[in-house]
Amino acid sequence: MEVPEERLTAATFEELAMPLFDQLYNFAHWLTQNRSEAEDLVQETYVKALKGFSSFQPGTNFRAWIYRILRNTFLTSRTGLKATATVPLDADDAPEVPAGPDTPETIFIERSQQQLLQGAIEDLPLHFREVLLLCEVEEMSYQEIGEALAIPIGTVMSRLSRARKALRENLRQKLQGG
Amino acid sequence: MADDFTAKLDSYLDGELRADEISAVDLHVRSCPACSADILSRVQLKRAVQIAGKRHAPSAEFRARVQRRIAARPRFSPIRVWLTAASTIAVLLVAGLLANYVGNQRLERRHAFSEIADLHVATLASPNPVDVVSTDRHTVKPWFQGKIPFTFNLPELSNSEFTLLGGRVVYLEQTPGAQLIYQVRKHEISVFIFQDGAVNPALREASGPLRHVSFNLQSWSDKGLRYFVIGDASGDDIRNLADLLKNAAKS
Numbered sequence: 001m002e003v004p005e006e007r008l009t010a011a012t013f014e015e016l017a018m019p020l021f022d023q024l025y026n027f028a029h030w031l032t033q034n035r036s037e038a039e040d041l042v043q044e045t046y047v048k049a050l051k052g053f054s055s056f057q058p059g060t061n062f063r064a065w066i067y068r069i070l071r072n073t074f075l076t077s078r079t080g081l082k083a084t085a086t087v088p089l090d091a092d093d094a095p096e097v098p099a100g101p102d103t104p105e106t107i108f109i110e111r112s113q114q115q116l117l118q119g120a121i122e123d124l125p126l127h128f129r130e131v132l133l134l135c136e137v138e139e140m141s142y143q144e145i146g147e148a149l150a151i152p153i154g155t156v157m158s159r160l161s162r163a164r165k166a167l168r169e170n171l172r173q174k175l176q177g178g
Numbered sequence: 179m180a181d182d183f184t185a186k187l188d189s190y191l192d193g194e195l196r197a198d199e200i201s202a203v204d205l206h207v208r209s210c211p212a213c214s215a216d217i218l219s220r221v222q223l224k225r226a227v228q229i230a231g232k233r234h235a236p237s238a239e240f241r242a243r244v245q246r247r248i249a250a251r252p253r254f255s256p257i258r259v260w261l262t263a264a265s266t267i268a269v270l271l272v273a274g275l276l277a278n279y280v281g282n283q284r285l286e287r288r289h290a291f292s293e294i295a296d297l298h299v300a301t302l303a304s305p306n307p308v309d310v311v312s313t314d315r316h317t318v319k320p321w322f323q324g325k326i327p328f329t330f331n332l333p334e335l336s337n338s339e340f341t342l343l344g345g346r347v348v349y350l351e352q353t354p355g356a357q358l359i360y361q362v363r364k365h366e367i368s369v370f371i372f373q374d375g376a377v378n379p380a381l382r383e384a385s386g387p388l389r390h391v392s393f394n395l396q397s398w399s400d401k402g403l404r405y406f407v408i409g410d411a412s413g414d415d416i417r418n419l420a421d422l423l424k425n426a427a428k429s
Contacts, residue, residue: 010248010249013248014245014248014249017248018245021236021241021244022235022236025234025235025236025240026231026232026233026234026235029233029234030231030233030234035234038234039236039240042236042240042244043243043244043247046244046247046248047247047248050248114226114229114230117226117227117230118230118233121227121230121231132227132231133231135192136224136227136228136231137227137228137231137232139228141193141194142189142192142194157188157189157194160188160192161185161188164188164220164223167223167227168223
């Protein structure tokens with residue numbers, strides 16, 4: 001989604017940003033885990049993005065740009081500050097861990113417990129939750145994720161791997177507990 | 179399970195490997211049941227997260243609210259405001275000048291027609307309204323020879339209700355012209371003929387039937403001459419006499 005420089009107008013912004021509305025809201029709700037806060041976050045993101053649209057660099061990725069604004073807005077919100085304060089240090093460069101036999105996702109599929117999976121995603125630390133959702137739900141490339149989260153691609157890869165591992169662990173605990 | 183391939187499995191499933199790396203993983207997976215099972219479970223989880231992740235949808239009301247907030251609308255920059263104000267002032271100025279010009283033109287025309295009306299009234303008020311007294315156009319027309327710098331044709335009135343009473347020389351803004359007096363029923367009508375280029379431009383602009391004070395008036399130009407027909411007769415009488423004069427001018 002690249003924009004020629006001469007088209008940086010409010011009308012162009014609306015044309016580019018509104019098709020992403022549902023996705024941004026979904027992502028915002030996953031971050032805030034609250035409808036009202038998600039709405040505030042999305043609205044503030046759109047207002048900020050429109051205000052700063054003239055600084056958007058044509059030729060770069062608009063989707064990654066607006067997701068980055070949303071995420072930065074969230075990180076500076078009360079909920080965001082609270083979430084980041086409780087997140088442990090990210091060991092992004094830890095070695096890859098295999099899924100292993102008798103995986104919880106197999107059990108999950110068998111039982112078709114979607115709510116259980118949603119709960120497991122909610123329980124992920126923020127930095128895992130966001131990278132996982134951008135990859136699986138938004139189907140962003142590693143490059144886009146890196147731009148949206150302002151992290152290098154290597155970090156995207158390792159964080160994603162650890163997020164998946166953490167998700168499997170959450171699922172295993174939920175299945176054992178339930 | 180081969181550790182070096184395990185590290186690549188997520189990238190493989192995310193479509194982030196190069197073509198040669200994909201071929202290598204494919205080749206390995208076919209011969210490694212552990213990696214094959216691992217890939218299957220990862221694909222299952224990936225698909226499940228993709229479905230479960232699309233969980234929250236905004237309300238239509240919220241979408242409309244944000245859309246209204248960011249809707250493209252004209253912005254009033256100081257420069258644009260000044261330009262708009264300057265344009266408005268310029269338009270008002272031009273409109274004012276135009277109105278003033280049109281007003282002046284109207285006033286000037288009114289004054290010019292007042293002179294025609296004055297000439298008509300003064301003639302009728304005179305005990306000797308005409309210098310050549312004749313109902314015969316062949317007497318009246320030659321009388322003007324040598325008195326005015328142009329000649330004109332007069333209509334045959336035998337089949338009309340108009341009667342020629344006579345004529346005289348008149349001056350309008352130091353320009354000599356012919357005045358002819360006609361009668362229709364009890365009304366007397368003046369016909370003024372001047373050289374078109376010599377009369378006031380305000381008079382030249384007006385053509386067709388007009389009404390000035392209580393007089394009906396018709397003016398037109400033909401072959402370099404400006405004609406005025408004025409009187410207190412009806413508009414139809416004035417027009418009929420004007421038509422007779424126009425036809426006579428063609429002959």
